[in-house]
Amino acid sequence: MRGPALSLAFxxxxxxxxxxxxxxxxxxxxxxxxxxxAATLPAGLYADGIDVVFRRGSHSVQALKDCSLDIPRxxxxxxIGASGCGKSTLLRVFADIVKPTAGTALLHGVSPAEAxxxxxxxxxxxxxxxxxxxxxxxxxxxxxxxSGLPKSTRYARAEEAxxxxxxxxFEKSLPSELSGGMRQRAAIARALTLRPxxxxxxxPFGALDExxxxxxxxxxxxxxxxxxxxxxxxxxxxxxxxxxxDKVIVMTPRPGRISEIxxxxxxxxxxxxxRGDPRFVQYEAQLRRALHQPA
Amino acid sequence: xxxxxxPRRVILPVIYxxxxxxxxxxxxxxxxxxxxxxxxxxxxxxxxxxxxxxxGFNAGVxxxxxxxxxxxxxxxxxxxxxxxxxxxxxxxxxxPLAILCEAIPVVAILPVLILWLGNGxxxxxxxxxxLSFFPMLVNAYRGLSNVDEEVRExxxxxxxxxxxxxxxxxxxxxxxxxxxxxxxxxxxxxxxxLVAEWLASERGLGFLVVYYGQSYRVADIWSAAILSCxxxxxxxxxxxxxxxxxxxxxxx
Numbered sequence: 001m002r003g004p005a006l007s008l009a010f011x012x013x014x015x016x017x018x019x020x021x022x023x024x025x026x027x028x029x030x031x032x033x034x035x036x037x038a039a040t041l042p043a044g045l046y047a048d049g050i051d052v053v054f055r056r057g058s059h060s061v062q063a064l065k066d067c068s069l070d071i072p073r074x075x076x077x078x079x080i081g082a083s084g085c086g087k088s089t090l091l092r093v094f095a096d097i098v099k100p101t102a103g104t105a106l107l108h109g110v111s112p113a114e115a116x117x118x119x120x121x122x123x124x125x126x127x128x129x130x131x132x133x134x135x136x137x138x139x140x141x142x143x144x145x146x147s148g149l150p151k152s153t154r155y156a157r158a159e160e161a162x163x164x165x166x167x168x169x170f171e172k173s174l175p176s177e178l179s180g181g182m183r184q185r186a187a188i189a190r191a192l193t194l195r196p197x198x199x200x201x202x203x204p205f206g207a208l209d210e211x212x213x214x215x216x217x218x219x220x221x222x223x224x225x226x227x228x229x230x231x232x233x234x235x236x237x238x239x240x241x242x243x244x245x246d247k248v249i250v251m252t253p254r255p256g257r258i259s260e261i262x263x264x265x266x267x268x269x270x271x272x273x274x275r276g277d278p279r280f281v282q283y284e285a286q287l288r289r290a291l292h293q294p295a
Numbered sequence: 296x297x298x299x300x301x302p303r304r305v306i307l308p309v310i311y312x313x314x315x316x317x318x319x320x321x322x323x324x325x326x327x328x329x330x331x332x333x334x335x336x337x338x339x340x341x342x343x344x345x346x347x348x349x350x351g352f353n354a355g356v357x358x359x360x361x362x363x364x365x366x367x368x369x370x371x372x373x374x375x376x377x378x379x380x381x382x383x384x385x386x387x388x389x390x391p392l393a394i395l396c397e398a399i400p401v402v403a404i405l406p407v408l409i410l411w412l413g414n415g416x417x418x419x420x421x422x423x424x425x426l427s428f429f430p431m432l433v434n435a436y437r438g439l440s441n442v443d444e445e446v447r448e449x450x451x452x453x454x455x456x457x458x459x460x461x462x463x464x465x466x467x468x469x470x471x472x473x474x475x476x477x478x479x480x481x482x483x484x485x486x487x488x489l490v491a492e493w494l495a496s497e498r499g500l501g502f503l504v505v506y507y508g509q510s511y512r513v514a515d516i517w518s519a520a521i522l523s524c525x526x527x528x529x530x531x532x533x534x535x536x537x538x539x540x541x542x543x544x545x546x547x
Binding site for chain 2: 123
């Protein structure tokens with residue numbers, strides 16, 4: 001997609017508060033040669049020929065077959081497909097939870113393992129799991145606590161993230177006192193405290209009602225624009241995919257493969273009025289066709 | 296528990312309890328049952344007051360053995376559970392053996408324990424610890440391994456270490472399970488300590504019961520038994536109160 005030169009130029013213009021992570025990244029590459037190599041690699045999410053084979057005893061299941069994708073830095077991509085198509089598995093490859101049997105996955109030019117060690121991605125899961133004995137702010141600050149930041153910094157960043165998702169005033173509440181939608185916001189805030197370059201979201205809105213989901217979609221888009229993070233989101237909702245993506249990656253099952261990539265050209269500054277746009281209906285129809293195509 | 300419900304919960308058992316005591320007292324006075332078989336409640340209270348210093352000292356011995364034993368048993372159970380969680384190989388090797396040991400009727404091997412450990416406090420502490428160990432091991436292991444898959448993945452994505460996982464997730468998650476074990480051990484350790492005193496000892500409530508029994512002091516036996524019962528209840532109550540305090544944060 002974006003050439004190396006452009007990528008480097010883009011790199012130089014990043015605001016410094018998000019560059020805090022670049023310093024971490026540079027420290028991860030002590031020698032000049034690796035640093036240069038990392039700088040010339042795709043700055044977004046990149047996968048080439050990913051195969052994942054799960055072995056259960058004597059028989060094996062091919063979960064992913066030859067998956068390649070390139071999601072430029074700062075853009076938004078959605079993985080969509082019927083259940084069992086391996087979309088969660090592909091997300092987990094980037095999160096270093098699933099190790100690919102073959103192929104390369106890169107996040108900003110580094111392997112998922114390095115990305116995890118440097119905490120350049122943040123995971124938002126389906127269940128918005130919170131530790132029930134911790135207050136919201138302590139849950140949100142958990143990632144920073146694990147990375148060993150002092151309490152004052154942790155709380156300052158957690159409060160900032162809570163304000164961003166509209167949960168100011170719920171710092172001392174317990175997760176059980178919040179609604180499902182609020183817990184999901186808290187889970188997003190928890191991811192944002194890490195100031196991640198990549199947001200990996202696995203059906204984050206799956207358990208929510210339509211109204212809450214709708215509102216959270218546009219809140220998420222606003223946050224993504226403010227932070228410049230790259231999004232990879234797993235969903236099974238066609239309209240969610242259109243609203244939240246620059247690129248919809250359609251997957252088919254048995255074995256999990258990428259069958260089609262649909263570019264959604266709505267740009268930035270998306271609003272709920274999007275749904276009334278005739279192109280929205282066209283994208284939905286196009287996606288539905290792609291999903292129902294025989295493999 | 297709402298405050299308005301609390302008196303109702305207490306009043307009924309108290310009324311029935313008082314009625315039972317009156318009936319018991321009446322039965323003891325009616326002459327239908329021999330004094331050697333059944334002592335009346337008043338007689339038991341009088342006996343308890345009369346032997347107060349003797350009962351107090353011996354109860355202290357039994358309580359000390361129970362507490363030391365429970366502490367050792369519970370701490371050991373928790374430590375082994377932590378090892379089980381972290382080393383699957385160790386767990387698979389040791390858990391079946393541990394269950395096998397649990398099936399040992401510890402009272403039946405008491406004579407052997409006395410041969411090994413003498414007739415002082417050691418065998419009593421051992422029995423109390425033995426009976427506290429398994430409930431803690433089983434419950435703590437369940438609690439420590441009771442971690443949601445998503446939470447596990449989340450902490451993995453943070454590159455959390457095993458000890459961070461233990462202290463920030465596993466231990467807090469296991470607290471309710473550990474209290475279940477502690478409540479079990481509050482009662483069982485006192486009984487264990489008392490029973491272990493029956494065979495060979497010069498002190499303790501168990502010794503006192505045997506001593507009173509040999510001289511047919513029925514009211515005195517009952518007073519010792521009831522004192523032991525009250526101490527067990529007290530231990531249970533303290534544990535339950537701690538549990539309520541500890542868990543009030545997470546379940547409003």
